[in-house]
Amino acid sequence: MNARQLQQLLERLSSLLHSENRARLNRLGLQPVQFEALQYLSLCNRYSNTPKAVAEYLGLTKGTVSQSIKVLENRGLVTKSQDTEDKRITRLQTTAMGRELVESLTPSPLLADYCNHAPPGEPEALVTQLTSLLRQVQALHQHRMFGQCHSCRHNRKLGEGRYLCQLTGESLSAPEVQLICREHEPVADS
Numbered sequence: 001m002n003a004r005q006l007q008q009l010l011e012r013l014s015s016l017l018h019s020e021n022r023a024r025l026n027r028l029g030l031q032p033v034q035f036e037a038l039q040y041l042s043l044c045n046r047y048s049n050t051p052k053a054v055a056e057y058l059g060l061t062k063g064t065v066s067q068s069i070k071v072l073e074n075r076g077l078v079t080k081s082q083d084t085e086d087k088r089i090t091r092l093q094t095t096a097m098g099r100e101l102v103e104s105l106t107p108s109p110l111l112a113d114y115c116n117h118a119p120p121g122e123p124e125a126l127v128t129q130l131t132s133l134l135r136q137v138q139a140l141h142q143h144r145m146f147g148q149c150h151s152c153r154h155n156r157k158l159g160e161g162r163y164l165c166q167l168t169g170e171s172l173s174a175p176e177v178q179l180i181c182r183e184h185e186p187v188a189d190s
């Protein structure tokens with residue numbers, strides 16, 4: 001296995017998933033980038049729900065992202081509000097309709113079928129390996145990790161279902177630590 005083979009495999013899988021999703025989104029009158037922004041907003045925490053974070057996560061310009069957000073807002077899938085402490089910051093929240101749409105379109109039927117028919121343990125092993133690939137590429141090129149909060153070095157467990165973000169000094173609930181965060185930093189290797 002070399003880098004070229006790995007690239008071909010990832011690109012082939014990605015185009016199969018994209019073409020499956022494009023057909024379903026066409027029926028709903030949404031473009032893939034709009035759905036990707038919606039999906040990100042359904043997964044991110046309260047420190048990461050800004051247009052800038054959406055652009056960073058998707059690797060797009062702020063202009064492209066703001067067009068997509070406008071469409072999502074007009075469709076009632078996302079709402080905008082001003083940050084309570086800094087009025088210059090716009091916060092984005094998915095509506096109940098937005099969350100229902102993400103639920104209805106994920107996981108991909110192609111991947112769900114694979115998971116139902118794969119040998120025991122294979123999907124879990126693949127997730128571990130692909131996560132490792134993503135993390136190493138991000139670390140080598142200094143991209144933000146956008147990891148799940150529970151795996152961040154700033155996360156401290158205080159008790160049953162109670163956590164503290166040591167970066168912001170704010171408490172976090174059990175559902176919040178499952179979300180992804182723009183400020184995430186992995187635990188350093190010992």
Ligand code: SF4
Pocket residue numbers: 045047147148149150152153154155156164165166167168181182183184185
């Ligand atoms: S603990 Fe880490 S991932 Fe969680 S909110 Fe704080 S900075 Fe973000």
